[in-house]
Amino acid sequence: MFVSRSMVSQVITIDKDASVFEAQEKMAANGIRHLPVVEADNRLIGIVTDRDIRSVMPYSLIKEKGIAREREKLAHLKVADIMTRNPKTISPMYTIQDALLMIQKEKVGAFPVVDDKGELQGILSVRDLLRAFINVLGIGQPGTLVGIEVEEKIGQMKKIVDAITEENISFGSVLVARTWDEGKRAVFPYLLTNNVSKVKKKLSTMGYKLINPMDWYLDRLPKKQ
Amino acid sequence: MKRTGYLHDNRYLLHDTGPYHPEMADRLIAVYNGIKEAGLLDQLTLIPAVRADLKWIETVHDPKYIRRFEEVCLSGNRTFDYPDNQMCVDTYETAYLAVGGILDTARRIMEGELDNAFCAVRPPGHHAERDQAMGFCYFNNVAIAARYLQMEHGIQRVGIIDSDVHHGNGTQHIFEKDPTVFYYSIHQHPSFSFPGTGREFEEGAGDGQGFTKNSLVLPGQGDDVYEQLILSDLLPAFERFKPEVIIVSTGFDGHRDDDMSDVNLSTEGYSWILENIMKLGNQYAAGRVISVLEGGYCLDRLGELATNHVRILLNG
Numbered sequence: 122m123f124v125s126r127s128m129v130s131q132v133i134t135i136d137k138d139a140s141v142f143e144a145q146e147k148m149a150a151n152g153i154r155h156l157p158v159v160e161a162d163n164r165l166i167g168i169v170t171d172r173d174i175r176s177v178m179p180y181s182l183i184k185e186k187g188i189a190r191e192r193e194k195l196a197h198l199k200v201a202d203i204m205t206r207n208p209k210t211i212s213p214m215y216t217i218q219d220a221l222l223m224i225q226k227e228k229v230g231a232f233p234v235v236d237d238k239g240e241l242q243g244i245l246s247v248r249d250l251l252r253a254f255i256n257v258l259g260i261g262q263p264g265t266l267v268g269i270e271v272e273e274k275i276g277q278m279k280k281i282v283d284a285i286t287e288e289n290i291s292f293g294s295v296l297v298a299r300t301w302d303e304g305k306r307a308v309f310p311y312l313l314t315n316n317v318s319k320v321k322k323k324l325s326t327m328g329y330k331l332i333n334p335m336d337w338y339l340d341r342l343p344k345k346q
Numbered sequence: 347m348k349r350t351g352y353l354h355d356n357r358y359l360l361h362d363t364g365p366y367h368p369e370m371a372d373r374l375i376a377v378y379n380g381i382k383e384a385g386l387l388d389q390l391t392l393i394p395a396v397r398a399d400l401k402w403i404e405t406v407h408d409p410k411y412i413r414r415f416e417e418v419c420l421s422g423n424r425t426f427d428y429p430d431n432q433m434c435v436d437t438y439e440t441a442y443l444a445v446g447g448i449l450d451t452a453r454r455i456m457e458g459e460l461d462n463a464f465c466a467v468r469p470p471g472h473h474a475e476r477d478q479a480m481g482f483c484y485f486n487n488v489a490i491a492a493r494y495l496q497m498e499h500g501i502q503r504v505g506i507i508d509s510d511v512h513h514g515n516g517t518q519h520i521f522e523k524d525p526t527v528f529y530y531s532i533h534q535h536p537s538f539s540f541p542g543t544g545r546e547f548e549e550g551a552g553d554g555q556g557f558t559k560n561s562l563v564l565p566g567q568g569d570d571v572y573e574q575l576i577l578s579d580l581l582p583a584f585e586r587f588k589p590e591v592i593i594v595s596t597g598f599d600g601h602r603d604d605d606m607s608d609v610n611l612s613t614e615g616y617s618w619i620l621e622n623i624m625k626l627g628n629q630y631a632a633g634r635v636i637s638v639l640e641g642g643y644c645l646d647r648l649g650e651l652a653t654n655h656v657r658i659l660l661n662g
Contacts, residue, residue, distance in 0.1 A: 263428070263473075263480055263515070263541030289429055314430050315473075315481040315512065315540040316368055318605040318643075334538045334565035334608055 124220055125213035127253050128234045128243035134159045137166060137201035142192070144200050145174050155231040157241055158204050165233050165241045167204035177203050210235040213242050217253055220245055259293025264313040268332035269324060273306050281308060284327060288320045298339050307332060309339070347389065348633065348662040351454060351463030353447045354378055355395035358468045361441070362434035364424065368606060368643040369432075369470065369482040377466050377639070380649020386656055391460060395467075397439075398446035398490075405493040406486055406520055411477040415441075415484060427479040441469055441484045448487050448638055449494050455591075455634050456499040462627070462635040462659045464596075466652070470640040472514030472595045473541060481512065481541055488593045488638050489520045492527050495591050502526060505589025505631070507580065507623055508533070509616075510597020510640040511607040513544025513560065517595065523554040528587045530580050532561040532572065534600070534609050559583050563600075565608035569615035572600075576622055584626050591634045592627045594620075598642025598651045606643050616651055620658045633662055 135144050135156040144156055148171055158167040177198060179191060211220060211232045220232065224247060231246035255261060271277040278295070285292070293311035301307045312320070321331055359371035381387060403412060418426050419438035425431055444467035454460045471488060473481030488506055495501040506521075508514040508531035521527040529550075536542045550558035561575040584592075602610040620637075627635040637655065642648055 260542050263543075265540045265542075266538065291429070313428065315606075316430055317540075318368065319366060321605075337538075 122216045124215045128245040130243045157233045163240045168208040169204040173203045264293045269308045270330040348461040350659040351460040352390040353393045353465035360436040363432040376645045376648040377652040380653045384653040395443040395447035406489045408477040465638045474516040486516045508595035511600035515543040523552040535562045568610035588630045594637040597640040604644040
């Protein structure tokens, strides 16, 4: 669950004295949107994003790279002039949960991962978090999602898990939607089987309400007052 | 009336999936009884199963996988690769008979003995990957048939239409880079259904880009959405592709009474689908339509669905 296990360690970086064109080409060539800026001793001093570059370039230059006069005007512009200094960083010992919450709070697309000496150890982007999330959901494996409405009280999950386990079905994941109706939770077991009809009948017989798939949701925005 | 083949063999009942498994031998008995009670047996050409030649299975499956399947099966294991894949000691041979029967049916069509056919086989095939059994499937019957038609009968373009309510991941993956086989599937949206593949953005890869098409149906939807999607997605795609033979992966599990899905196709909806496939077959493939059974688990409905199915094939 630590960032060190999910981050990209072979980081593509750029020098603060590089031109913005150099930064732009580096991003395009590597298919990335963030370049940490480091000193010779690998100490992080900033980050430059494709948005920083776009905001200093006239549209015509992004669209067609040709126009020489326009290019000249920007040639003096260095990464140091447009980068974000002292960006938000995270430690390799942060957890994925920390990173998820921080990315939501800071509204950024990636965090440089920096150790306590200030040296760059890696970068963690939304893309890396998505990969981790797809793995946690289990949707890379063949299976079927089932939705069950339960009372919000202790012991519900055990009954559900026991009922499914008795059918010799393994779990790809179990998700719980917390913003369900008052006093209820929705449990979504992702079952690694094609054969859910028997277990669905069994859960209904046990008194659980199976949720109509068209009403499934994992997240609901708070209702506006 | 067309000369329609009906591949049926009691040896397909030998693949025993144990108690409480939806993919059970009774399915084929329900199909047979339905067709018999409708008085259609006399109009059909009954085709018995024959054992497939290994070389055809190897055109699709990894030889190591085939050997593994044989070993696991003959050593008395009850499951293979996933707990879903329940089997018995006869499963391996039955899988050979399923493939062999389909290939023999294809041969009869190519040699002009038959116009079209319904192959009521077990085990089904469309989830089977090159090197993995999945979703009750061991050998990918339709994929092997497509390769056989190309290699033995000089067919260049094979169109596969998968009407099973689950996505045929195996068939899609086997042909996703191949522009000579078009894979079209219409199924319940993968976020609500096994196996979780067959999303709208999966459209083939490499040379095969654009030769895979998935149409998605949401839980609760039925006949009208199927009609709309087949008209908007399948017909134009096959009009461009012009398949010389059409293989149908037929699954009856989208029926509203089948509890393996939340899709609500009616019996009439199923007829509409096959009638439109027949139109495509007549237009591009000289009527050569080979329907191969995949899923369909509602024993009370399989008889009428199979009866309508062969009736439409007979009418061409």
